[in-house]
Amino acid sequence: MSLSAQTLSPNLPPEKQLEMLRAMLVIRRFEERASADYLAGKIFGVVHCYIGEEAVAVGVCAALRTSDRIVSTHRGHGHCIAKGADLNRMMAELYGRATGYCKGKGGSMHIADFAIGMLGANGIVAGGISIITGAGLAAQMEKQGGVAVSFFGDGASNAGPFHECLNIAASWKLPVVYVCENNQWAAQTSAAATHALADVAARAAGYGIPGAVVDGNDIFAVHQAANRAVERARSGGGPSLIECKTYRQRAHTERRGQPDPRDPVEVEAWKGKDPIALLARRLEAQGDLGAAGFEALDREVMGAIEAAVAFAEASPFPRPDQAAEDMFAP
Amino acid sequence: MSLSAQTLSPNLPPEKQLEMLRAMLVIRRFEERASADYLAGKIFGVVHCYIGEEAVAVGVCAALRTSDRIVSTHRGHGHCIAKGADLNRMMAELYGRATGYCKGKGGSMHIADFAIGMLGANGIVAGGISIITGAGLAAQMEKQGGVAVSFFGDGASNAGPFHECLNIAASWKLPVVYVCENNQWAAQTSAAATHALADVAARAAGYGIPGAVVDGNDIFAVHQAANRAVERARSGGGPSLIECKTYRQRAHTERRGQPDPRDPVEVEAWKGKDPIALLARRLEAQGDLGAAGFEALDREVMGAIEAAVAFAEASPFPRPDQAAEDMFAP
Amino acid sequence: MRELTYNEAAVEAVAEEMRRDPRIFYMSTDPIPPLFKEFGPERIRATPIAEAALTGMAIGAAGSGFRPIVDWRQVTFCFVAMDQIVNQASKIHYMFGGQVTFPILYRAAVGGGTQLAAQHSQSPYSMFMNLAGLKMFLPSTPYDIKGLLKTAIRDNNPVISFESNRLMGRRGPVPEEEYAIPLGLADVKREGNDVTVVALAWLVHEALAAAEELAKEGISAEIVDPRTLVPLDAATIRASVQKTGRLVIADEAGPTAGFAAEVAAIATEDQATFARLQAPPKRVCALQVPIPYSPILEKEVFPDRTRIIAGIREVLGGRGSAAA
Amino acid sequence: MRELTYNEAAVEAVAEEMRRDPRIFYMSTDPIPPLFKEFGPERIRATPIAEAALTGMAIGAAGSGFRPIVDWRQVTFCFVAMDQIVNQASKIHYMFGGQVTFPILYRAAVGGGTQLAAQHSQSPYSMFMNLAGLKMFLPSTPYDIKGLLKTAIRDNNPVISFESNRLMGRRGPVPEEEYAIPLGLADVKREGNDVTVVALAWLVHEALAAAEELAKEGISAEIVDPRTLVPLDAATIRASVQKTGRLVIADEAGPTAGFAAEVAAIATEDQATFARLQAPPKRVCALQVPIPYSPILEKEVFPDRTRIIAGIREVLGGRGSAAA
Numbered sequence A, B: 001m002s003l004s005a006q007t008l009s010p011n012l013p014p015e016k017q018l019e020m021l022r023a024m025l026v027i028r029r030f031e032e033r034a035s036a037d038y039l040a041g042k043i044f045g046v047v048h049c050y051i052g053e054e055a056v057a058v059g060v061c062a063a064l065r066t067s068d069r070i071v072s073t074h075r076g077h078g079h080c081i082a083k084g085a086d087l088n089r090m091m092a093e094l095y096g097r098a099t100g101y102c103k104g105k106g107g108s109m110h111i112a113d114f115a116i117g118m119l120g121a122n123g124i125v126a127g128g129i130s131i132i133t134g135a136g137l138a139a140q141m142e143k144q145g146g147v148a149v150s151f152f153g154d155g156a157s158n159a160g161p162f163h164e165c166l167n168i169a170a171s172w173k174l175p176v177v178y179v180c181e182n183n184q185w186a187a188q189t190s191a192a193a194t195h196a197l198a199d200v201a202a203r204a205a206g207y208g209i210p211g212a213v214v215d216g217n218d219i220f221a222v223h224q225a226a227n228r229a230v231e232r233a234r235s236g237g238g239p240s241l242i243e244c245k246t247y248r249q250r251a252h253t254e255r256r257g258q259p260d261p262r263d264p265v266e267v268e269a270w271k272g273k274d275p276i277a278l279l280a281r282r283l284e285a286q287g288d289l290g291a292a293g294f295e296a297l298d299r300e301v302m303g304a305i306e307a308a309v310a311f312a313e314a315s316p317f318p319r320p321d322q323a324a325e326d327m328f329a330p
Numbered sequence C, D: 001m002r003e004l005t006y007n008e009a010a011v012e013a014v015a016e017e018m019r020r021d022p023r024i025f026y027m028s029t030d031p032i033p034p035l036f037k038e039f040g041p042e043r044i045r046a047t048p049i050a051e052a053a054l055t056g057m058a059i060g061a062a063g064s065g066f067r068p069i070v071d072w073r074q075v076t077f078c079f080v081a082m083d084q085i086v087n088q089a090s091k092i093h094y095m096f097g098g099q100v101t102f103p104i105l106y107r108a109a110v111g112g113g114t115q116l117a118a119q120h121s122q123s124p125y126s127m128f129m130n131l132a133g134l135k136m137f138l139p140s141t142p143y144d145i146k147g148l149l150k151t152a153i154r155d156n157n158p159v160i161s162f163e164s165n166r167l168m169g170r171r172g173p174v175p176e177e178e179y180a181i182p183l184g185l186a187d188v189k190r191e192g193n194d195v196t197v198v199a200l201a202w203l204v205h206e207a208l209a210a211a212e213e214l215a216k217e218g219i220s221a222e223i224v225d226p227r228t229l230v231p232l233d234a235a236t237i238r239a240s241v242q243k244t245g246r247l248v249i250a251d252e253a254g255p256t257a258g259f260a261a262e263v264a265a266i267a268t269e270d271q272a273t274f275a276r277l278q279a280p281p282k283r284v285c286a287l288q289v290p291i292p293y294s295p296i297l298e299k300e301v302f303p304d305r306t307r308i309i310a311g312i313r314e315v316l317g318g319r320g321s322a323a324a
């Protein structure tokens, strides 16, 4: 999956490429901070980091409109940020505050922002696939050219809803793009041990839909594949499956002393293909990183993260009696 | 799917071919009687007839040993009979008698005979697939070359367990043969409306296993495909998917005045390809039907059905207090 | 007044609401002919046998501004979709801080009596009652099912309509005029003074027959039909028991950790009701077994008017009587 | 005596039984390291994330002579397998007339307290109690979980082991010698005369702490731990309530149609117990809501020793006191 000439020269304006770099960097810095604050006891429950896979969420969402809808997984920060979620309300949710996206009821595994078409992180593996397929049906019935995107892992691709939904979407030509983030591990179990074939994309043919395998750490490769699939969906061509080969640079969760059976050599090798470094090097080579360069961008991003933390810290916790609220809508 | 020369001259001894004809005829006559007795109020609940699809169960089970295991569906009489179930205990079960396979607790949708490797009819669409995959795992662990066969419909092939189990069986190289009985309808809904592709077998490639499409009304075609798949499974080659194109000659169930949206022309056309008539004609042509011919065979079969009915009629109903028995095994 | 069957009344409720609101659409593995005929394949969708997908798709479509109806048909078939029910539909509004609404109607036929055996004769609504986050009801008459369905379809939350297999063909008066029945309101189907019988669905009719029978002996039974399971109308049940001092609960489901146990608990845990209770509450339920096929066995498993009468006689024996 | 954690005791039970019987094998989406190390990949199987398949495969393997263990891990993940649980595992022995046995152990971790939010903090065992055909338990100590697991693994029926997330790291005495605890036997964790507290899992320990507290005031509480949910030891619960005349039920789950309602029902529907009951039974349960993430909210939802003490004081107020 070395970079093809084609993906080295995308027809994307430099500003757009810089935006993509910034979005990936925001995800990276947001999660580094979330992890630190989790270990410091300021964030509770569990935190799953997307670090190393940023090119997938950003490359795909760059092909979407705000009105398009996506659904995420237990590893959801990257998808939220890529779709345009507010960092303050995200961080406040992790901090369990009343100003968070879910008023402190959801936490890391349940951040959602329906206003920007982010239909939620989801703690159930494959839990989001049927939800977003329903959003795809809604988009088809709305007849506004809307598209729905399902992000899910290699592990999720072995669960029943993957099959049921791809078949329905294919039969009804729903405008859904199924994006498998194949980071080659499901918690402590390797994809090699649970998939008969290395490529999840090979399953697409059984439903008569396109299946593409792309380098998930090459944001332009991801973006181009996403553009093709989104175009097809918008124009009534039906669903597609895109498999992004990528890798989780950290353990399954940020909990201390967690087992990580992965070969350190494998982990290091993938860190060498870091999607952010890759794009930064390219922009530099293209002379598009701007005079101030990467460091300036990074400082600006760190500022936004600091602001989000400050917002969260300054926000009140919910009142105990609010535990009884939001049960049923009026 | 016209008969290929190869399937016209199978290397099967005439006795075996006659046995197959008889087994199909037993299924046909058993169900004709079950339907009549159901309408007469002697059999309760629901009866789903397999009539028209007999070549699938008989052709596949002819490739199996008694120690091999199968699982069936809501349309289960044919699989029971093909695997060698006792007609008396089957009919007694339909009659709700204490001498039935399930002591009257199961009825048509739940006949099982674990002693001959028949792990049960199942009222849940796709409900049997995971059960038989577990039997396949058992066979693999037993290391006796045992094989497990899953019968299921075109409708069931769209349900989650189909996908989960084919992936597991392929990953673990389980000795399972997945037999899709594509009769092209799921109750009142056509397979054309619910499958993106006409061939369920096309899904096999996504798991890296063989997928074959055969004429399900041509018993030799079914048998040869089954032999190949069973051989592969016995020798450690792993699972296969066989799709048998066939047709249900009757309505979804035997209930009176049920809607049947199918085109009568389509139904008649398939009756013209009746698997029993097809094999009978062949045996006649080959001069293997014996002097007495089809009528004699049919008389003998009818006798066995009559005997089963007599056994059922003569059997006692369970005692009311037996409703509380069989909850837990000692 | 005009009479309709329970099933006709349900279909009429759906049809009326679908005419009123174009955002409503319907998914099931086999479409209901009259609905399909009137609304066509776009709004009445015949689906693959993939209830897990349908149940989850309804959540996504509802979160996108539509008002889906998913007809599971037999409740049995919703268990393949239990993840979407338990982990998604029941929690998504609360877990996301109430940021959007999920107006969804799930329909499920329950109960036995037709020799369809263990898998197709189930009454598992209590499992859903135990789960926080879903509204649900189980009506006993054509009038009630139409009125409750109309309210449910207009509700902005997931609601489950449990519908009795035994009652599908039963006729009853249904006005031509528009009406709706609020969720959470029990209906006293017969007034009485000596004993309260809280019954559901088909057993409401069995209880009414039992009351007729006992009236001849001068025993006056009050029949309370909760109709809605969540929210349950505890006030009406408690008021009735405070009046009669005796409680029998009749349910086609098994007793264990079920609707009948809940009614016994809400009656006895209430100080005012407990103080007036003259005898132990009595659960008249199915045997706690899977439902067998053979009619003799099936009949033995289910409660009926005879067992309700026996239950009433037992509680009328009162505190002093032989142990239950 | 030697001390082990709740989790260590559970793993030891599985390991001992696997050494004894080669027909036992174990499936879960991530294997437990010590078991994997001792028994290897053939018997400790790392599986795809396909709990529906695993749960059904266990049925087929059991019906073929093996004794599978399926570890669902969090109970949350078993809902994708609910069809295999409700429509297959719980019914297959009965529905097939008892012709073969299905020795299966399903393991599921339950309960909250770790800010994992709605989907990962569930206590839905009552849903399974309502279903006929499965045995199940929920132990409160390392000693109990080991003894019950050993019995369950030797049982010839599907059994669910519900295991408390809150207790995994809790230590307690576990003898080196072989022992097993029969299913269906409650354990009186503390004797007392004034009030009976029936509690489960973590709340057994909260109830014991509450009893300590109240003992200082001369209030004597009896703490009954049913341990097994199905079959439930009604006799021990009733005997205790007959002695104390007062009943508090403490459960980490919501009250509606749940374990707590069942205990209230089995106590009040029994003539002898009802006759001696001096006050309404009191359910001390979680709020009937999904479990929220933020610690302030989560703490508000769950019952604890403070609420148990309040509940005990309420029932000691007795029949004459202000309404519950």
Ligand SMILES: Cc1ncc(C[n+]2csc(CCOP(=O)(O)OP(=O)(O)O)c2C)c(N)n1
Binding pocket: A073, A074, A075, A123, A124, A125, A152, A153, A154, A155, A156, A157, A181, A183, A185, A186, A187, D029, D049, D051, D077, D080
């Ligand atoms: C149905 C279900 N089973 C098990 C789990 C526990 N679990 C949480 S994340 C995870 C691994 C998921 O792997 P994958 O889908 O590849 O996503 P990744 O973590 O690699 O991003 C598992 C098994 C779950 N959340 N849901």
Ligand SMILES: Cc1ncc(C[n+]2csc(CCOP(=O)(O)OP(=O)(O)O)c2C)c(N)n1
Binding pocket: B073, B074, B075, B123, B124, B125, B152, B153, B154, B155, B156, B157, B181, B183, B185, B186, B187, C029, C049, C051, C077, C080
């Ligand atoms: C999970 C589930 N959903 C719905 C049903 C109701 N149902 C019974 S048979 C059937 C059609 C099955 O079609 P197919 O699998 O093709 O088998 P066939 O009847 O054609 O032999 C349906 C929908 C069911 N039994 N189980």
Ligand SMILES: [Mg+2]
Binding pocket: A153, A154, A155, A181, A182, A183, A184, A185, A186, A187
């Ligand atoms: Mg993964």
Ligand SMILES: [Mg+2]
Binding pocket: B153, B154, B155, B181, B182, B183, B184, B185, B186, B187
């Ligand atoms: Mg079919």
